[in-house]
Amino acid sequence: MQELIQQLQEKAGLTAEQAAQSITVIKEYVKGKLPPFIAGTVDNWFSSMSDKAGTKKEGLMDQAGDFLDNAKDKAEDWATDAKEKAEDWLEEAKDKVSGLFKDKDKKETPEA
Template sequence: MQELIQQLQAKAGLTPEQAAQSIEVIKEYVKGKLPPFIAGTVDTWFANMSDKPGEKKESLADQASDFMDNVKDKAEDWKDKAEGWAEEAKDKITDFFKDKKQP
């Protein structure tokens, strides 16, 4: 997170407090644009950006890539669920009309 704060200070001329607040605003904005089942990933991604002593930090690009991989995985899970629900609905409708045709 400190790396991003430093970049905002250097590139946008923000104070450390303004940079930190900007990150919070961006985080909330991104969460608001995502479906609820993915929004939690934003919190996780930003939490992983925090400075933890003794841990090797991932670059922002690596973190963004990990975040997008996580979003992609969740989207694929929901796609699979939706396809399953659609198949079940189709089967129920087909069975319903088969029962109506047979006397």
């Protein structure tokens, strides 16, 4: 990762912070073009680039990564909660509809 930051600084005349921000923008752009189940691979690839460089991530990159991880966790929690609520709502609706038909059957059945 540090090598890419250095090339952006040399070839594009960017500061270290601008180069790190550029990488973040590129990473997010690539992730946005991929199906969600593959987007995590982009994070892993960028992370492995950083690990291979043997350098510590820039503060901005750390913050961006933490933010994205947190956002992902929140989205997963929200999706799980929404699924559970939808399942509960459907179960209640099913019980109510079943109850309507049971009540109707009782009224239509002639008593001896």
